[in-house]
Amino acid sequence: EVQLVESGGGLVQPGGSLRLSCSGSGFAFSNYHMFWVRQTPGKGLEYVAGIHDNGINTYYVDSVKGRFIISRDNFENTLYLQMSGLRPEDTALYYCVKSGPDWAFNGDNWGQGTLVTVSS
Amino acid sequence: EIVLTQSPATLSLSPGERATLSCRASQFVNINHLAWYQQKPGQPPRLLIYATFNRATGIPARFSGSGSGADFTLTISSLEPEDFAVYYCQQRTLWPRTFGQGTTVEIK
Numbered sequence: 001e002v003q004l005v006e007s008g009g010g011l012v013q014p015g016g017s018l019r020l021s022c023s024g025s026g027f028a029f030s031n032y033h034m035f036w037v038r039q040t041p042g043k044g045l046e047y048v049a050g051i052h053d054n055g056i057n058t059y060y061v062d063s064v065k066g067r068f069i070i071s072r073d074n075f076e077n078t079l080y081l082q083m084s085g086l087r088p089e090d091t092a093l094y095y096c097v098k099s100g101p102d103w104a105f106n107g108d109n110w111g112q113g114t115l116v117t118v119s120s
Numbered sequence: 121e122i123v124l125t126q127s128p129a130t131l132s133l134s135p136g137e138r139a140t141l142s143c144r145a146s147q148f149v150n151i152n153h154l155a156w157y158q159q160k161p162g163q164p165p166r167l168l169i170y171a172t173f174n175r176a177t178g179i180p181a182r183f184s185g186s187g188s189g190a191d192f193t194l195t196i197s198s199l200e201p202e203d204f205a206v207y208y209c210q211q212r213t214l215w216p217r218t219f220g221q222g223t224t225v226e227i228k
Binding site for chain 2: 047110
């Protein structure tokens with residue numbers, strides 16, 4: 001059974017940093033592209049960042065470029081999101097998402113999410 | 121960025137009724153790149169329909185998808201009690217992938 005378990009969320013002050021982790025199991029982690037998706041009541045669901053299976057190619061939504069870094073450790077089966085320069089509008093539930101094969105929707109899997117709150 | 125606009129925002133229906141949900145894109149979306157998700161409180165989104173027409177594993181036949189170009193539809197032929205939830209369309213033709221703002225199907 002595929003499992004994705006996020007951790008690292010919490011309360012942080014504006015301008016602060018946080019690193020999210022996502023531990024994957026039950027599948028060949030190194031064979032799948034991965035994403036971070038966040039959700040807020042106001043803005044809904046938003047793709048924040050994506051990374052190729054090989055960890056080389058990465059993608060970011062404009063609002064986080066230069067502040068967030070997505071990375072992965074295929075030996076530890078772990079996905080990361082290093083967040084810096086955090087803003088109140090980054091407050092959200094952050095999901096780790098495994099893509100289906102070859103970026104497809106079919107076969108995707110979602111974690112339960114980790115909550116990030118940016119507030120003074 | 122491709123903006124997806126879903127309508128209506130809320131659909132109030134009774135069990136057994138038919139639900140028709142719309143998703144309109146701001147530009148062309150490849151039919152292989154359009155999906156529908158269902159989300160219930162406290163849970164992550166769950167894939168229902170991928171590549172416009174195809175039901176994901178374990179999804180009942182009462183769920184169907186259609187459309188092309190920039191107009192897509194999710195139909196639930198006869199609502200069951202467990203179908204009352206929020207539904208999102210999503211595209212992956214262009215990065216960033218985007219979601220619609222959601223349609224809430226509520227019990228009338």
